[in-house]
Amino acid sequence: xxxxxxxxxxxxxxxxxxxxxxxxxxxxxxxxxxxxxxxxxxxxxxxxxxxxxxxxxxxxxxxxxxxxxxxxxxxxxxxxxxxxxxxxxxxxxxxxxxxxxxxxxxxxxxxxxxxxxxxxxxxxxxxxxxxxxxxxxxxxxxxxxxxxxxxxxxxxxxxxxxxxxxxxxxxxxxxxxxxxxxxxxxxxxxxxxxxxxxxxxxxxxxxxxxxxxxxxxxxxxxxxxxxxxxxxxxxxxxxxxxxxxxxxxxxxxxxxxxxxxxxxxxxxxxxxxx
Amino acid sequence: xxxxxxxxxxxxxxxxxxxxxxxxxxxxxxxxxxxxxxxxxxxxxxxxxxxxxxxxxxxxxxxxxxxxxxxxxxxxxxxxxxxxxxxxxxxxxxxxxxxxxxxxxxxxxxxxxxxxxxxxxxxxxxxxxxxxxxxxxxxxxxxxxxxxxxxxxxxxxxxxxxxxxxxxxxxxxxxxxxxxxxxxxxxxxxxxxxxxxxxxxxxxxxxxxxxxxxxxxxxxxxxxxxxxxxxxxxxxxxxxxxxxxxxxxxxxxxxxxxxxxxxxxxxxxxxxxxxxxxxxxxxxxxxxxxxxxxxxxxx
Numbered sequence: 138x139x140x141x142x143x144x145x146x147x148x149x150x151x152x153x154x155x156x157x158x159x160x161x162x163x164x165x166x167x168x169x170x171x172x173x174x175x176x177x178x179x180x181x182x183x184x185x186x187x188x189x190x191x192x193x194x195x196x197x198x199x200x201x202x203x204x205x206x207x208x209x210x211x212x213x214x215x216x217x218x219x220x221x222x223x224x225x226x227x228x229x230x231x232x233x234x235x236x237x238x239x240x241x242x243x244x245x246x247x248x249x250x251x252x253x254x255x256x257x258x259x260x261x262x263x264x265x266x267x268x269x270x271x272x273x274x275x276x277x278x279x280x281x282x283x284x285x286x287x288x289x290x291x292x293x294x295x296x297x298x299x300x301x302x303x304x305x306x307x308x309x310x311x312x313x314x315x316x317x318x319x320x321x322x323x324x325x326x327x328x329x330x331x332x333x334x335x336x337x338x339x340x341x342x343x344x345x346x347x348x349x350x351x352x353x354x355x356x357x358x359x360x361x362x363x364x365x366x367x368x369x370x371x372x373x374x375x376x377x378x379x380x381x382x383x384x385x386x387x388x389x390x391x392x393x394x395x396x397x398x399x400x401x402x403x404x405x406x407x408x409x410x411x
Numbered sequence: 412x413x414x415x416x417x418x419x420x421x422x423x424x425x426x427x428x429x430x431x432x433x434x435x436x437x438x439x440x441x442x443x444x445x446x447x448x449x450x451x452x453x454x455x456x457x458x459x460x461x462x463x464x465x466x467x468x469x470x471x472x473x474x475x476x477x478x479x480x481x482x483x484x485x486x487x488x489x490x491x492x493x494x495x496x497x498x499x500x501x502x503x504x505x506x507x508x509x510x511x512x513x514x515x516x517x518x519x520x521x522x523x524x525x526x527x528x529x530x531x532x533x534x535x536x537x538x539x540x541x542x543x544x545x546x547x548x549x550x551x552x553x554x555x556x557x558x559x560x561x562x563x564x565x566x567x568x569x570x571x572x573x574x575x576x577x578x579x580x581x582x583x584x585x586x587x588x589x590x591x592x593x594x595x596x597x598x599x600x601x602x603x604x605x606x607x608x609x610x611x612x613x614x615x616x617x618x619x620x621x622x623x624x625x626x627x628x629x630x631x632x633x634x635x636x637x638x639x640x641x642x643x644x645x646x647x648x649x650x651x652x653x654x655x656x657x658x659x660x661x662x663x664x665x666x667x668x669x670x671x672x673x674x675x676x677x678x679x680x681x682x683x684x685x686x687x688x689x690x691x692x693x694x695x696x697x698x699x700x701x702x703x704x705x706x707x708x709x710x
Contacts, residue, residue, distance in 0.1 A: 177606050178576060281570060306602045308454075309671035310631040336604040354659035373607050386702040391710045402674060406681030409704055410688075 142169040148198035151262025160353040164273045171331040173341040176350035177375035186301040222291030222303040226282035236270040260292040300333040342379040413441035420474035434460040449639035453669040456645040467507035475672040515591030521582035525570040535587045555588035576607030
């Protein structure tokens with residue numbers, strides 16, 4: 138049976154007297170799922186990110202993480218299950234070097250120096266930063282800093298990773314780095330649950346499931362090909378659709394059907410030519 | 412005569428340091444009035460250094476940047492020559508306050524530079540600084556805020572209580588309030604969602620249509636494709652070429668400059684690589700391309 142690791146129940150949030158930013162939102166996420174959460178400016182997605190990471194508390198409704206309610210009493214325990222990669226790569230780099238930064242979370246865990254070195258090495262390799270261990274943050278690009286943050290979280294072996302608009306301050310190269318890294322991570326560890334709050338629709342297209350928020354409510358919650366099926370509908374709520382799907386839709390009107398599993402530009406070109 | 416010309420300029424940071432590094436090497440090209448220039452190149456290619464010579468924030472170590480009637484240079488030989496041939500006084504060569512009014516600079520994450528307690532005061536700062544009266548500065552600020560789509564209900568709000576996209580628009584208003592004839596923007600869309608991005612870009616387009624010359628430093632090739640009239644490519648501190656966006660994206664050497672290719676051109680390239688049997692070299696829109704694919708399927 139599918140195991141629920143995150144459950145959001147009738148969640149509402151508003152700052153004093155103001156209109157509701159989140160209005161009775163419910164959804165759940167299963168173990169091992171990679172879910173992207175999208176929505177335009179003001180849709181409530183950043184507020185939802187803050188609630189999930191317990192920076193804000195809901196006015197109404199509940200969040201359960203791994204069957205524990207997210208509240209003051211449980212937060213310490215829950216933090217051992219959940220890792221968050223934030224938007225600004227500079228604000229989360231704590232160590233003075235890449236090595237220190239990846240080790241930071243491990244230092245509280247009573248791990249021998251020797252063992253720690255090994256772990257740091259292993260996880261820096263997973264994110265492709267093994268040749269930068271002694272570098273200082275000033276010498277790294279935004280994408281590289283985010284990769285270091287991800288390594289630090291992976292090293293802790295947590296069950297759930299939340300990406301809170303982790304690519305929105307990066308250049309296109311950095312966005313693609315992180316996009317690919319998440320996919321690779323998921324492949325290596327199918328039990329890892331990933332929730333990415335993002336405005337990168339190309340990323341959403343590659344995830345298992347997309348939740349679309351609009352004006353504080355869930356607008357869609359489905360597999361990517363269903364969510365992005367109707368271009369006009371998405372445009373109405375100020376969202377675009379992925380490039381590959383745009384081409385597929387236009388070909389469809391000409392009566393040309395493309396395999397549903399084709400998701401990248403390269404695959405699409407190959408499919409058409411072969 | 413060109414509005415802006417870079418004349419064989421080089422720039423060396425920490426010239427005295429034996430490990431000094433040439434951020435610009437012998438760059439020469441010019442920009443015409445009314446151009447919409449996108450300046451592209453890999454991180455560290457010299458883009459930001461180049462634009463900072465436009466208003467004298469940085470002085471070329473050799474060569475000179477000419478903007479309107481101003482010469483920007485730190486090259487002693489050239490200074491000597493200018494004094495002799497054009498009778499320009501040395502102190503005039505260092506007086507950049509008027510130039511800074513003509514060349515508006517919007518740096519990366521300009522919202523971090525907001526500082527006043529109200530939005531209107533923040534936008535008035537530039538005009539006041541350039542010597543306008545309080546009344547005139549306020550008039551200019553209101554016009555600029557109007558231009559960026561921030562209405563009067565915001566004037567007395569703190570710049571810290573508005574959204575990210577709004578903050579950036581307020582920061583741009585602060586620059587255009589001084590009515591510059593040249594507007595330089597360093598990565599104006601980084602960190603904004605697609606909607607915020609569109610807002611900023613259509614704003615820049617509107618400013619361009621009113622006659623302002625635009626120079627935009629960007630990594631975003633979709634911006635280049637959709638908005639720029641010309642693209643300037645820098646690589647390893649050198650000027651490589653100035654071309655139209657479609658010339659750039661159709662050229663074979665694009666990957667040499669570490670530029671992200673827009674999805675459309677990436678797709679075209681893959682089609683060619685996998686041996687697509689129709690000629691698509693001169694196709695520049697999605698619909699035309701889809702028609703060609705349709706032909707292949709006999710539709």
